[in-house]
Amino acid sequence: MKLEKGVITNTQLIYLILSFLESMVISINFSYGISKQDTWIAVLAAFVITIPIMLGYTAIAKSYPGKNLIQINDEALGPYVGKLFSALYIWFLFELMIHYAYFFNSFWITYIMTETPRLVFVAIFILVSAFAVWSGIETIARCSVIFTIIVSITVVFVISLLLKDMKIVHFLPILDLTPKDFIQSVHIILTIQFCDLIAFLMIFPYTKNNKAIRKPMLLALCLSTLMLLIVVLVNTAVMGVRITNTTSVSFAITREIDIGNVLTRLDVLVALTLLATVFMKVSVFYYTTVLGLAQLLGLRSYKPLIVPIGLIAIAISANLYPSDMEQVYAGRNIWPFNAMLFEIILPLITLITIALRNLFKDTGGENE
Amino acid sequence: MRINKRLYKIAICFLVIALLSGCGTSRELNELGIVIGVGIDKEEESDAVKITTQVVKPGQVSSGGKGGGGGEEAYANFEETGRTVFAAIRGIANKSSRKMYFPHNQVIIIGQNAAKDGVTKYLDFFMRDPETRLNVYLLVAKDTAAEVLETKSKLERVPGNSISLMLDSEANAASQAIDIRLRDFKESLQLKTVASxxxxxxxxxxxxxxxxxxxxxxxxxxxxxxxTLDKSEGRGLMWVLGKVKSGIIEVECSNGNLVALETVRAKGEFSSELVDGKVKIKVKISEEGNIGEDAGTEDISTLDEVAFLEQQNADVIKSEVMAAVKKAEELDADIFGFGESVHRKYPKEWTSMEDKWDEIFPTIEVEVEVEAKLRLMGRINAPSVPQ
Structure with missing residues (x-):
C-alpha cells in the first residue's frame, strides 16, 4: 500500500530541501538578540553539529529503503512502541506547521497588513497550503524549484543594493559574548533552523533513487547554510548593534535600501519572498502530517485528512500564543528543548534499536 | 468550454489583487495626510510633549506653477500635546480630516527642551511603528521645533522638504553640519560609550x-x-569620521593674502592603541582639493607656493580636528566613537575600561596626521592683473 504515488527526482529533492531551509532567514531572528554580531559563528557551529545528526537521519532512512518514518517506526520498534513514536512525530510535525504559520503571521501583521485579524491571514495561508498538499509531493517539489530561484535572486539583488551600507567594523569584537549565550544561540539555530529536516524522513521514500539520498541532503544543507551565512553576515554588516533589538532584521534592512532616492521602498518585494519560503515550509509540514496520520490510521489515501487537519491548524494557529512577546520567549527558551526530544532523542533511540537489531541479526546468523 | 475555463482562471487572478491590502489597511491617496516633517517639543512647565506634524496639501503642491507666490500655503501644521508621542500623534485625529501617514516623513526635529530631557523616550515611537522609516533626518532645534516648522522656505513650498534638501546640499557643499539619519542615531544610542x-x-x-x-x-x-559644536568643530568631527564630502578652507598664502581652497575628496579614519594601559588614538586624514579663489594679486601657482598652501591647508584641518577633540573632552562626550574602537580592538582590556570610560576619555592622547594635496587650479592660473 502506497499512499503517495508521485515520485520526485533527487535534483528536485535538493531544491525542496533548499526552499524548505530558506525560511531560516526569518527564524534566525530569535538568535540575533542573544549572540549579537557573532551570530554567524553560531550558524557555523550549528552547521557542524548538524552534519552528524543528518548522517543519523539518513542512516535511519537507508536501513529501510522505500519506507517512510511511520513504517520504519513500526518495523524497528515493534507495533506498539512504534505507533507511539509515530504519533509523537506526527504531533511534532503538526506543531511545527502551526508554529510557522503563527510565526510568519506575526511578521506579516506587524509590518504589512497591520489591521488584518490573525485568523484571516492564517486561514488563507493554510488554505493555499492545503491546495498544494492536495496536489501531492510532485507539485510541491516543482514549486520549490521556482521558489528557490526567486529567493536566491532576491537575496543577491538585496545584497548588491546594500553593499554601500555595510561596515566591516560591525563584526568586531569577535566572540564578545558569554559561553552560555553562545551555546543558547547555537542550540536555537540547531533545533529551530536545521534539525526540523527530520520531516524529510517522510519524503525520502518518494524520491526516484531513494538509496542515494545522503548526497543530495548534505549538498542542500551546505548550500542553504551558505545562504543563511551570507544573509546573517549582510544583516550584521548593515545593522551593527541595532540588530539586537530589531524584530525582523532581514526585512528591516530592505527598508534601508536607498540608491539615490530612486531605488528605495523595496520592502514589499522581500516580504513576498519571505512569504514564499514560509509557504514551502508549512506545505511540507502539512503534507508530512497528513501523510503520516493516514499511514498511522491505515487509510487508503491521505486526502480525506487534509481539510480536518487544516481546520484544526487554522483554529490553533490563530490562537497559539496570547502575545508575540510570549512567542519570542518560548522560541528562545522553551521550544529548543521541546524540539530536541523529537529531533535528537527519539531518532537516536530509533537508530540504536536499528543498530542492535542488525547486530543480533548478524550474530543470529552466525549461530545457525 | 476550454477558453471559458481559462478566462475564469485569469479573472480569479485579478480578483486576488483586491486581497493585497488585507483587511482595512487599504487607504487611498486622497485619504492620507502625508507627513513631511515632525517636531517634538517638551512643554516648559509640565512633562507633556508637544508634537507638530507638517502635512502637505496635495492640491496646493501640484498647482505650484501658476500664480507665482502669494496664495495659500502648500502645507498645514498640526499641533497636539500629550504625555506620550503616540498619544499626541493620534490626538491630531481630532483636528485633521486625514489620518497622519508617516512613510514619507523627511525630518524629525527635536526641540531644545526635549533634547536636554533625553530623546530615547521621544524617538521610541519612530523606531517601533511599522509605518515610520529609519532613514529620516534628525535635527535639533535651537529653540522650539514648532517654530522651525513654521518658518517658510524661500525656495520650497513645504518647510520640512526644504530642511531635508538643505541637509543634502549642505553635506555636499560645506560639510559643516553633520547629516544624521535616525538609523545612525539609533546605532549611537545603543552603543554605550558613543555620544550621539x-x-x-x-x-x-x-x-x-x-x-x-x-x-x-x-x-x-x-x-x-x-x-554644542560650532561650525568648524562640527567639520572637525566630520573629518575624523570621514564624512566630509566638500567644503571651503580659507588659508593665507605666504604674503598674507587669503586663498580659498575647495575640498574635493577626503578620507578620514582613526585607530586606537593601548600603550602601557593608556589609550592613544591616531587619526589619519587625507584630503584632496583645488584652488578655488585667490583674493590677492600674486601668482600662487608656483610649486613652492603650492607646497606652502598644502601645509597651511593641513594645519587648518588639524586645528579643526583638535578643536573638536578639545570640545568633546570638555563635554566628556565620546562623539567620535574612540571607546568603541578600543572595544573592538582590545575586547579583553575593554571590560575594565568600559565603566571608567568617562574618566579615561578626557585624558586620552590624540595624534592627528593630515595629508593635504592640491590638484587643480581652475580656468586661470594667475589673478587677472598686469603681471
Whole structure:
C-alpha cells in the first residue's frame, strides 16, 4: 500500500530541501538578540553539529529503503512502541506547521497588513497550503524549484543594493559574548533552523533513487547554510548593534535600501519572498502530517485528512500564543528543548534499536 | 468550454489583487495626510510633549506653477500635546480630516527642551511603528521645533522638504553640519560609550524675514543633549569620521593674502592603541582639493607656493580636528566613537575600561596626521592683473 504515488527526482529533492531551509532567514531572528554580531559563528557551529545528526537521519532512512518514518517506526520498534513514536512525530510535525504559520503571521501583521485579524491571514495561508498538499509531493517539489530561484535572486539583488551600507567594523569584537549565550544561540539555530529536516524522513521514500539520498541532503544543507551565512553576515554588516533589538532584521534592512532616492521602498518585494519560503515550509509540514496520520490510521489515501487537519491548524494557529512577546520567549527558551526530544532523542533511540537489531541479526546468523 | 475555463482562471487572478491590502489597511491617496516633517517639543512647565506634524496639501503642491507666490500655503501644521508621542500623534485625529501617514516623513526635529530631557523616550515611537522609516533626518532645534516648522522656505513650498534638501546640499557643499539619519542615531544610542550628535537648526531673522538656518552640531551624552559644536568643530568631527564630502578652507598664502581652497575628496579614519594601559588614538586624514579663489594679486601657482598652501591647508584641518577633540573632552562626550574602537580592538582590556570610560576619555592622547594635496587650479592660473 502506497499512499503517495508521485515520485520526485533527487535534483528536485535538493531544491525542496533548499526552499524548505530558506525560511531560516526569518527564524534566525530569535538568535540575533542573544549572540549579537557573532551570530554567524553560531550558524557555523550549528552547521557542524548538524552534519552528524543528518548522517543519523539518513542512516535511519537507508536501513529501510522505500519506507517512510511511520513504517520504519513500526518495523524497528515493534507495533506498539512504534505507533507511539509515530504519533509523537506526527504531533511534532503538526506543531511545527502551526508554529510557522503563527510565526510568519506575526511578521506579516506587524509590518504589512497591520489591521488584518490573525485568523484571516492564517486561514488563507493554510488554505493555499492545503491546495498544494492536495496536489501531492510532485507539485510541491516543482514549486520549490521556482521558489528557490526567486529567493536566491532576491537575496543577491538585496545584497548588491546594500553593499554601500555595510561596515566591516560591525563584526568586531569577535566572540564578545558569554559561553552560555553562545551555546543558547547555537542550540536555537540547531533545533529551530536545521534539525526540523527530520520531516524529510517522510519524503525520502518518494524520491526516484531513494538509496542515494545522503548526497543530495548534505549538498542542500551546505548550500542553504551558505545562504543563511551570507544573509546573517549582510544583516550584521548593515545593522551593527541595532540588530539586537530589531524584530525582523532581514526585512528591516530592505527598508534601508536607498540608491539615490530612486531605488528605495523595496520592502514589499522581500516580504513576498519571505512569504514564499514560509509557504514551502508549512506545505511540507502539512503534507508530512497528513501523510503520516493516514499511514498511522491505515487509510487508503491521505486526502480525506487534509481539510480536518487544516481546520484544526487554522483554529490553533490563530490562537497559539496570547502575545508575540510570549512567542519570542518560548522560541528562545522553551521550544529548543521541546524540539530536541523529537529531533535528537527519539531518532537516536530509533537508530540504536536499528543498530542492535542488525547486530543480533548478524550474530543470529552466525549461530545457525 | 476550454477558453471559458481559462478566462475564469485569469479573472480569479485579478480578483486576488483586491486581497493585497488585507483587511482595512487599504487607504487611498486622497485619504492620507502625508507627513513631511515632525517636531517634538517638551512643554516648559509640565512633562507633556508637544508634537507638530507638517502635512502637505496635495492640491496646493501640484498647482505650484501658476500664480507665482502669494496664495495659500502648500502645507498645514498640526499641533497636539500629550504625555506620550503616540498619544499626541493620534490626538491630531481630532483636528485633521486625514489620518497622519508617516512613510514619507523627511525630518524629525527635536526641540531644545526635549533634547536636554533625553530623546530615547521621544524617538521610541519612530523606531517601533511599522509605518515610520529609519532613514529620516534628525535635527535639533535651537529653540522650539514648532517654530522651525513654521518658518517658510524661500525656495520650497513645504518647510520640512526644504530642511531635508538643505541637509543634502549642505553635506555636499560645506560639510559643516553633520547629516544624521535616525538609523545612525539609533546605532549611537545603543552603543554605550558613543555620544550621539545631530545638526542644529535655528530660526534667524534677515531683513524682517525668518529663515531656518543650519548652525552647528548638538552633542548628546547618553540620550541627553549636553553641548554644542560650532561650525568648524562640527567639520572637525566630520573629518575624523570621514564624512566630509566638500567644503571651503580659507588659508593665507605666504604674503598674507587669503586663498580659498575647495575640498574635493577626503578620507578620514582613526585607530586606537593601548600603550602601557593608556589609550592613544591616531587619526589619519587625507584630503584632496583645488584652488578655488585667490583674493590677492600674486601668482600662487608656483610649486613652492603650492607646497606652502598644502601645509597651511593641513594645519587648518588639524586645528579643526583638535578643536573638536578639545570640545568633546570638555563635554566628556565620546562623539567620535574612540571607546568603541578600543572595544573592538582590545575586547579583553575593554571590560575594565568600559565603566571608567568617562574618566579615561578626557585624558586620552590624540595624534592627528593630515595629508593635504592640491590638484587643480581652475580656468586661470594667475589673478587677472598686469603681471
Amino acid at each position: 550628535v545631530a545638526p542644529i537648526i535655528e530660526v534667524s531673522e534677515e531683513n524682517g524675514k525668518k529663515t531656518a538656518t543650519l548652525n552647528g552640531t548638538a552633542v548628546f551624552k547618553g540620550d541627553k543633549m549636553v553641548g
